[in-house]
Amino acid sequence: MWEETSPRKRREDEHSIQSKEPTATNLQKEVGLLSGICIIVGSIIGSGIFISPKSVLSNTGTVGPCLIIWAACGILATLGALCFAELGTMITKSGGEYPYLMEAFGPIPAYLFSWVSMMVTKPSSFAIICLSFSEYVCAAFYSGCEPPEVVIKCLAAAAILLIITVNALSVRLGRYVQNFFTAAKMVIVAIIIISGVVLLAQGNTRNFENSFAATPASVGGISLAFYNGLWAYDGWNQLNYITEELRNPYRNLPLAIIIGIPLVTVCYILMNVSYFAVMTPTELLQSQAVAVTFGDRVLYPASWIVPLFVAFSTIGAANGNCFTVGRLIYVAGREGHMLKVLSYVSVRRLTPAPAIIFYGIITTIYIIPGDINSLVNYFSFASWLFYGMTIVGLVVMRFTKKNRERPIKVPIFIPILVTLISVFLVLAPIISNPAWEYLYCVLFILSGLIFYFLFVYCKFGWAQKISKPVTMYLQMLMEVVPPEKVPE
Incomplete structure (x- = not known):
């Protein structure tokens, strides 16, 4: 009797029970509310708000x-x-x-x-962010001259x-890194905003006088x-990917x-207000990096803080x-x-390691050419094309999947409004400034149908013969296995 209830016996029984519990090789739920907020804020606030608010000013005028x-x-x-929140709680799949x-x-x-x-x-977006980070870091070591392109x-x-x-x-390590850098970038955001508020309180409001006195911007400019x-x-939809x-x-x-x-x-509105408290619209348009100019004028001799924290923000x-x-x-x-x-999924790490490595390889290829900004500019309309299609899908599923559980249900006018704005954002630049590059982008999008037909729809035998040994070799090399269950 006493032997059955001894501590050793109890430990063996507990171990036996635990060993019978299924341990699925799958992605684990390790992202909480704080980390979710950090992913959204950290993904949105990159280098853009620190470097080029002048792009918006140049198209609006005042x-x-x-x-x-x-x-x-x-x-x-x-x-x-919010539309994506309804979709994400109705279809609880990553991607x-x-x-x-x-x-x-x-x-x-x-x-x-x-x-x-x-x-x-x-x-290409990932590559641009990393190039921005590299430029800021290199600038500290090549003071007064342009750093070599190969070094960048x-x-x-x-x-x-x-x-x-x-x-x-590790998912957990990636989450900790994200939380740390989000906290770091919020420090420089707070420094810029507080400095701007102090300057406004001191009476630096002349740049806000007659702030609407100019020729109205064109539809294309808007x-x-x-x-x-x-x-x-x-990055506002990044949480739906996980x-x-x-x-x-x-x-x-x-x-x-x-x-x-x-x-x-x-934060963005207050940071722009802070910029205008220090610089005139003309000076802001002439600045190569607005936050750096702000730091040189306001934080001197501690202006080095700005490029350091911008580097943190980009990474x-x-x-x-x-x-x-x-x-x-x-x-x-x-x-x-x-x-x-x-x-x-990695057997040891429970991360989608092959997908992440593949993404890193494609991104590294985009580092090689000289200028990829123009590529992103012409493909930006494609992003809003798919945003619009996704939100149209939300409206469609209101009728085709009426009985689907919706923990969150936004008013129908919100997806309709966002869809109309998406149509405007897709068509306006093409109509106001037509260019062959938009046609090339459309052709590239449609070229995906060729690969879909060859490798997904038809599944030709020769494609299977090529992919099967490659998959087996990579599986053994990276110690990865298929996920044991697919979420419904």
Whole structure:
């Protein structure tokens, strides 16, 4: 009797019970509310608000409309994110727009989204962020002269390698890195805002006089101003890419959106107010890096703080980008739209390591060419094309999937309004400034149908013969296995 209840026996019984519990090799729910807010804020606040608010000003002309555009972009990002919150709590799968397009319209639109995102928009954006980080770091070592381009690119490639290594090793480590850099970037945001408030209190308000006294901006100018502003807000939907790893997504997904995006909007408006408290519109347009100019005038001799924290901000945005987009590639591979090995999970780390490594390789390729900003400019309309399609899918599923449980249900006028704005953002720059590059972008998007037909729809025998041994070799090399269960 006493032997059966001895401490040793109890430990053996507990171990036996634990050993019978299923331990699925799958992505783990390790992202809480705070980390969710940090992912949103950290992904949105990158280098844009520190370097080039002048893009919005140049298209609006004066201070008043410029601030209105920044506020309107924040409102639009919030409305779009609320639509995504309904989708994310109705379809609790990672991958952002991908599973929503799959549910609403079928595999072809979802595949085209993953094709464009993985081959152009996401890796090129990741590359630009890492190049911005590299430029700021190199500037500290090449004072008074331009750093060599090869040094900038090598450092950017090293940053990519470091970020994908962190995210492939551990979800928890990636989350801690994100939280740290988000806190660091909020320090410099607070410094700029507090400095601006102090200057305004001292009477530096002359740049806000007659802030609407100018020729009204054209429709094309307004659309370009929105594009530039929304580029700084890009990342408002990042939490939907990791829904499967979010604890209590029905609560934390909408709550993180409601807290995170308005917080960023308020910060952006107040930071622009601070810039105008120090610089005239003409001086701001002439500045190469607005936050650096601000620091030189206000924080001297501690102006070195600005480039240091801007570097922190960019590396944090890059980490958030990698953390979320890796899940898009993982889900696309799980659906059979990419190599199957991209949907495998590390046995030891429980991370989508193959998807993250693949993303890092594609991004590194984008580091090689001289200028990729123009590529992003022409493909930015594609981002809003898919945003609009996804939100149209929300409206469609209100009728086609009426009985689907919706823990969050936004008023129908919100997705309709966001859809109309998306149509405007897609068509306005093309109509106001038509260029062959837009046609090339459309042709590239449609070229994804060729790969879909060859490798997904038809599944030719020769394609299977090529991919099967590659998958087996990579599986053994990286110690990864297919996920044991797929969330419903």
